[in-house]
Amino acid sequence: MSTPTTVPAHLRAAVDAAKERVAALHAELPRWELVVWTAGNVSERVRDPRGADDGSDDLLVIKPSGVSYDDITPDAMVVCDLEGALVEGDRSPSSDTAAHAYVYRHMTDVGGVVHTHSTYATAWAARGEEIPCVLTMMADEFGGPIPVGPFAIIGDDSIGRGIVETLGGHRSPAVLMRNHGPFTIGKDARAAVKAAVMVEEVARTVHVSRQLGEPLPIAAEHVDALYDRYQNVYGQH
Amino acid sequence: MSTPTTVPAHLRAAVDAAKERVAALHAELPRWELVVWTAGNVSERVRDPRGADDGSDDLLVIKPSGVSYDDITPDAMVVCDLEGALVEGDRSPSSDTAAHAYVYRHMTDVGGVVHTHSTYATAWAARGEEIPCVLTMMADEFGGPIPVGPFAIIGDDSIGRGIVETLGGHRSPAVLMRNHGPFTIGKDARAAVKAAVMVEEVARTVHVSRQLGEPLPIAAEHVDALYDRYQNVYGQH
Amino acid sequence: MSTPTTVPAHLRAAVDAAKERVAALHAELPRWELVVWTAGNVSERVRDPRGADDGSDDLLVIKPSGVSYDDITPDAMVVCDLEGALVEGDRSPSSDTAAHAYVYRHMTDVGGVVHTHSTYATAWAARGEEIPCVLTMMADEFGGPIPVGPFAIIGDDSIGRGIVETLGGHRSPAVLMRNHGPFTIGKDARAAVKAAVMVEEVARTVHVSRQLGEPLPIAAEHVDALYDRYQNVYGQH
Amino acid sequence: MSTPTTVPAHLRAAVDAAKERVAALHAELPRWELVVWTAGNVSERVRDPRGADDGSDDLLVIKPSGVSYDDITPDAMVVCDLEGALVEGDRSPSSDTAAHAYVYRHMTDVGGVVHTHSTYATAWAARGEEIPCVLTMMADEFGGPIPVGPFAIIGDDSIGRGIVETLGGHRSPAVLMRNHGPFTIGKDARAAVKAAVMVEEVARTVHVSRQLGEPLPIAAEHVDALYDRYQNVYGQH
Numbered sequence: 001m002s003t004p005t006t007v008p009a010h011l012r013a014a015v016d017a018a019k020e021r022v023a024a025l026h027a028e029l030p031r032w033e034l035v036v037w038t039a040g041n042v043s044e045r046v047r048d049p050r051g052a053d054d055g056s057d058d059l060l061v062i063k064p065s066g067v068s069y070d071d072i073t074p075d076a077m078v079v080c081d082l083e084g085a086l087v088e089g090d091r092s093p094s095s096d097t098a099a100h101a102y103v104y105r106h107m108t109d110v111g112g113v114v115h116t117h118s119t120y121a122t123a124w125a126a127r128g129e130e131i132p133c134v135l136t137m138m139a140d141e142f143g144g145p146i147p148v149g150p151f152a153i154i155g156d157d158s159i160g161r162g163i164v165e166t167l168g169g170h171r172s173p174a175v176l177m178r179n180h181g182p183f184t185i186g187k188d189a190r191a192a193v194k195a196a197v198m199v200e201e202v203a204r205t206v207h208v209s210r211q212l213g214e215p216l217p218i219a220a221e222h223v224d225a226l227y228d229r230y231q232n233v234y235g236q237h
Numbered sequence: 238m239s240t241p242t243t244v245p246a247h248l249r250a251a252v253d254a255a256k257e258r259v260a261a262l263h264a265e266l267p268r269w270e271l272v273v274w275t276a277g278n279v280s281e282r283v284r285d286p287r288g289a290d291d292g293s294d295d296l297l298v299i300k301p302s303g304v305s306y307d308d309i310t311p312d313a314m315v316v317c318d319l320e321g322a323l324v325e326g327d328r329s330p331s332s333d334t335a336a337h338a339y340v341y342r343h344m345t346d347v348g349g350v351v352h353t354h355s356t357y358a359t360a361w362a363a364r365g366e367e368i369p370c371v372l373t374m375m376a377d378e379f380g381g382p383i384p385v386g387p388f389a390i391i392g393d394d395s396i397g398r399g400i401v402e403t404l405g406g407h408r409s410p411a412v413l414m415r416n417h418g419p420f421t422i423g424k425d426a427r428a429a430v431k432a433a434v435m436v437e438e439v440a441r442t443v444h445v446s447r448q449l450g451e452p453l454p455i456a457a458e459h460v461d462a463l464y465d466r467y468q469n470v471y472g473q474h
Numbered sequence: 475m476s477t478p479t480t481v482p483a484h485l486r487a488a489v490d491a492a493k494e495r496v497a498a499l500h501a502e503l504p505r506w507e508l509v510v511w512t513a514g515n516v517s518e519r520v521r522d523p524r525g526a527d528d529g530s531d532d533l534l535v536i537k538p539s540g541v542s543y544d545d546i547t548p549d550a551m552v553v554c555d556l557e558g559a560l561v562e563g564d565r566s567p568s569s570d571t572a573a574h575a576y577v578y579r580h581m582t583d584v585g586g587v588v589h590t591h592s593t594y595a596t597a598w599a600a601r602g603e604e605i606p607c608v609l610t611m612m613a614d615e616f617g618g619p620i621p622v623g624p625f626a627i628i629g630d631d632s633i634g635r636g637i638v639e640t641l642g643g644h645r646s647p648a649v650l651m652r653n654h655g656p657f658t659i660g661k662d663a664r665a666a667v668k669a670a671v672m673v674e675e676v677a678r679t680v681h682v683s684r685q686l687g688e689p690l691p692i693a694a695e696h697v698d699a700l701y702d703r704y705q706n707v708y709g710q711h
Numbered sequence: 712m713s714t715p716t717t718v719p720a721h722l723r724a725a726v727d728a729a730k731e732r733v734a735a736l737h738a739e740l741p742r743w744e745l746v747v748w749t750a751g752n753v754s755e756r757v758r759d760p761r762g763a764d765d766g767s768d769d770l771l772v773i774k775p776s777g778v779s780y781d782d783i784t785p786d787a788m789v790v791c792d793l794e795g796a797l798v799e800g801d802r803s804p805s806s807d808t809a810a811h812a813y814v815y816r817h818m819t820d821v822g823g824v825v826h827t828h829s830t831y832a833t834a835w836a837a838r839g840e841e842i843p844c845v846l847t848m849m850a851d852e853f854g855g856p857i858p859v860g861p862f863a864i865i866g867d868d869s870i871g872r873g874i875v876e877t878l879g880g881h882r883s884p885a886v887l888m889r890n891h892g893p894f895t896i897g898k899d900a901r902a903a904v905k906a907a908v909m910v911e912e913v914a915r916t917v918h919v920s921r922q923l924g925e926p927l928p929i930a931a932e933h934v935d936a937l938y939d940r941y942q943n944v945y946g947q948h
Contacts, residue, residue: 155940
């Protein structure tokens with residue numbers, strides 16, 4: 001672990017902007033009923049343009065540990081380096097910070113990470129069962145099934161390693177960590193939050209569908225066509 | 238696709254009124270928990286009294302693509318012709334616009350269209366299974382079972398064609414597009430939104446009922462009597 | 475049906491107070507997620523102290539038909555006689571008014587009636603299956619199982635008659651009308667609303683419990699003891 | 712039962728602070744959808760530093776019986792001694808006060824007690840089935856399965872005795888009282904409310920998971936490691 005230092009002056013504005021975004025995005029977690037009490041966390045990478053090419057000098061902004069969603073403000077957010085060490089902030093970072101940091105260290109394209117225990121996604125995770133791709137919205141967003149990551153204990157790198165190893169081989173921005181819950185990634189924190197919302201939505205819909213029978217599969221070429229169009233055409237460009 | 242032009246002066250007031258209604262009606266989708274994030278869309282036809290008798294000169298007002306429900310205002314709404322080409326608006330229209338436009342072109346009585354991925358309706362759609370008419374409120378609103386439309390890929394007319402071909406033979410204002418979700422129609426956008434709310438309500442209630450056994454059927458003559466009364470007597474006249 | 479007249483002067487204050495209560499109580503229906511769109515209705519009896527001993531000169535206050543919950547104000551409420559004929563109000567009364575009126579005519583102790591299509595209660599009703607008394611809160615409130623009433627078509631007295639005949643033999647203030655939904659009664663509108671909230675609560679809890687096995691029965695003498703205590707001791711006296 | 716007296720002057724400030732906390736914490740019950748209507752209650756112990764070593768002179772602050780969540784203010788809270796007798800307040804204490812008082816009398820470390828009929832926890836309670844520990848968040852918070860307490864009738868000490876006897880042998884701060892619902896304990900009212908939120912969360916998630924198969928077990932040594940870390944490291948220190 002590197003020694004905590006301070007936010008470099010040339011990253012001040014970027015860190016402050018990230019704190020605003022990350023604080024605001026935390027409100028989406030209770031809004032879409034993905035979390036209860038103080039569970040769940042959102043982080044965003046702050047890239048250091050003067051840092052090493054591998055991004056190892058980047059910072060991350062995340063929620064403090066065990067803090068109520070009513071008390072989340074930009075100033076309450078904490079800043080850590082990519083070893084998970086505290087750089088700025090009055091409180092301890094989320095206990096999931098090591099997992100977030102591991103993902104940023106090993107997936108340089110990732111700009112945002114979200115973790116929740118949202119009910120339906122966690123229910124699939126408890127059975128260790130991937131979610132089959134039987135909805136067009138799932139093909140759009142995930143490009144196939146949502147995979148399951150290994151059982152991993154908090155406290156070392158095993159959660160982060162499980163996320164990275166599982167998502168390495170998938171188009172899906174979401175992984176269901178066994179007996180634990182979903183982690184999602186994105187190009188920024190907002191994209192990772194969207195993936196967290198969508199993984200719960202499809203986990204719930206496929207669960208409900210399977211309660212009364214077997215959902216019909218979508219042919220692989222249709223999944224590919226939907227994914228391709230959605231990633232390249234949807235939204236405002 | 239026709240070339241985008243501008244809103245004709247004689248339709249200005251009607252278009253602006255439709256933008257107000259359509260923007261306000263979008264708030265009903267998250268209110269009744271039919272959508273998450275930016276999913277779902279409502280459109281309304283603006284009839285051109287000076288246009289062709291087949292309604293082909295009418296316009297439609299719809300939500301832009303990928304826009305948060307927090308940012309939906311009348312001014313943000315976009316106007317398209319019935320080929321789906323943009324006529325007015327700063328943003329790309331919803332990626333489902335082609336399907337809405339196809340419905341308006343081929344069903345001249347339809348004045349409003351709604352699409353969601355609401356959980357229970359989409360769960361039936363994923364199994365490709367129609368919802369049986371076992372509730373009096375379903376007989377009232379839908380006049381029978383809620384039918385399933387074909388699997389169709391976004392990007393051409395196949396979704397619109399699937400909606401029109403399925404609803405052509407039914408009293409139901411709702412169709413469950415296979416592996417996708419519900420589309421609903423109505424004499425105006427408000428009626429289509431009501432049908433979107435009701436299709437989720439009956440999809441959920443019949444699902445829950447079937448989880449613990451088989452719901453009792455309603456005799457066809459009772460379905461007819463309920464539908465007839467509701468369509469002709471209910472509400473304010 | 476009697477000819478609509480006007481509210482007698484000696485009932486003016488009582489009618490106005492009932493309109494306030496009934497309008498405010500309607501807000502409890504969406505609050506506890508018992509209704510969607512314009513479904514559901516609450517009524518309250520206004521007793522006429524100068525009227526016939528059998529209560530046949532009493533009035534009832536109820537919601538108009540097909541009106542949004544956003545537009546419910548005391549002034550929007552309508553007044554009917556106990557034949558269901560309009561006495562005061564600008565709009566048509568709820569299409570369920572005849573059922574409410576029948577209950578008031580035949581159950582003179584009843585001061586409030588509520589009807590919803592709340593999901594879990596309606597799901598039991600669609601199977602025509604009574605809810606077994608396996609929760610202490612159910613013993614408290616309902617004193618036993620919640621019974622099912624007959625299938626009945628709207629438009630004559632058959633719904634009202636089904637409610638009265640079913641509740642006549644039970645301690646339960648709620649009946650599940652087959653394929654339709656719950657009706658609840660109480661000494662006033664507030665008590666009937668409470669019963670509507672509680673019938674959905676117990677319908678949902680017992681449903682969930684039975685999804686994974688068989689709930690344990692409560693011995694009849696314990697049901698009696700709980701009901702007795704709750705009806706006589708609970709709350710503020 | 713001791714004779715109701717008054718709050719001793721040296722406890723005035725502590726009682727008033729507890730009333731503030733207990734009133735505010737009641738809002739968490741409907742917020743997390745643990746209660747309907749007037750169900751549920753939160754209490755907190757007020758320790759008397761001049762009282763007996765066994766805590767028998769302590770007081771408790773609790774909600775009055777049958778009062779709407781809209782009407783809960785610090786002033787509306789009532790104060791009882793640890794026999795459950797009213798010491799201060801205009802209204803009757805919650806009908807569950809005897810159970811709370813019994814817990815405080817027999818578990819001197821307990822500073823807060825919460826009771827709800829939250830849906831999923833009560834559904835397990837109705838089957839008399841403990842919730843297996845198959846989620847890491849459950850290992851964190853409960854340190855193992857959530858146990859079931861005996862069937863007990865309100866009106867004597869049997870509920871309180873059932874809680875104390877069951878929780879005596881467990882790390883879990885929650886017990887599912889058979890056919891009734893969950894009771895939770897904590898070092899203060901806030902911790903007991905958190906446990907009430909979490910017991911419903913895990914009851915729901917494990918229920919959903921088991922609907923489509925069998926959740927994977929977590930090895931006992933992992934449960935121990937998670938519990939240990941969470942109790943000693945999580946949150947702000």
